[in-house]
Amino acid sequence: GNSATAGALVSDEDQKDPAEYVQGMINGTPFRGWVGLTRLKVGDEVELIADWQEDHYEVYAIALPQERIISVCPRCAWGRSAKLWLRVKYMFVLVFIILLSFSIVNFLDDDFSFDKGFFTSFFICYCVSHLLAGAMAWCAYQAYKNTTCKLAEEIFTLMGIPSPKNVSLNKITRRRERALKKEGKWINPDDKTGEKYPSDKFMYDTEYWFYY
Numbered sequence: 001g002n003s004a005t006a007g008a009l010v011s012d013e014d015q016k017d018p019a020e021y022v023q024g025m026i027n028g029t030p031f032r033g034w035v036g037l038t039r040l041k042v043g044d045e046v047e048l049i050a051d052w053q054e055d056h057y058e059v060y061a062i063a064l065p066q067e068r069i070i071s072v073c074p075r076c077a078w079g080r081s082a083k084l085w086l087r088v089k090y091m092f093v094l095v096f097i098i099l100l101s102f103s104i105v106n107f108l109d110d111d112f113s114f115d116k117g118f119f120t121s122f123f124i125c126y127c128v129s130h131l132l133a134g135a136m137a138w139c140a141y142q143a144y145k146n147t148t149c150k151l152a153e154e155i156f157t158l159m160g161i162p163s164p165k166n167v168s169l170n171k172i173t174r175r176r177e178r179a180l181k182k183e184g185k186w187i188n189p190d191d192k193t194g195e196k197y198p199s200d201k202f203m204y205d206t207e208y209w210f211y212y
Contacts, residue, residue, distance in 0.1 A: 033059030036071040036208025071209040076152040082168040091137040169210035174200040176211035
């Protein structure tokens with residue numbers, strides 16, 4: 001981790017995009033990299049999570065410690081355990097959709113009733129859907145386990161976030177937003193007139209900046 005001043009940062013992407021390419025100088029040494037959305041102002045004290053790459057620092061995360069806001073490189077929002085649990089939840093959602101669709105089709109096809117063979121077919125569909133959804137969830141988890149999830153855990157460790165394997169920045173952001181709502185300080189991300197903040201709200205949860 002390194003400290004820098006926001007005056008040295010330059011973004012090559014509009015803030016409406018889900019990721020930004022940032023570059024600048026720290027102690028006379030260049031840094032650059034892709035991270036989530038940022039909201040940096042000149043003079044802001046920031047912390048960089050970066051790795052030395054021959055002639056520059058490659059940036060993987062930028063944090064505003066005073067506001068506890070962090071922008072991470074895309075898909076680095078979950079530790080391995082958190083990512084596995086997320087895939088399991090998606091698996092059950094997919095199974096539910098498959099079974100619901102199967103039931104509706106059979107109900108309509110049998111004159112708005114279920115015949116005796118329905119429950120046998122339903123059980124077979126239940127087993128097959130679990131196998132297919134489970135295989136998809138496991139493959140999706142394996143694709144990220146040793147790449148973005150491992151990098152995310154390194155970022156969390158350097159930021160001092162406990163239990164990095166179990167960290168989900170989406171969950172932390174969701175809890176923070178709930179607290180802000182109770183305090184009357186929450187700002188709706190749909191409001192384009194004021195300061196922009198991270199949000200776990202749908203369509204904003206893939207901007208890859210979060211509270212931590």
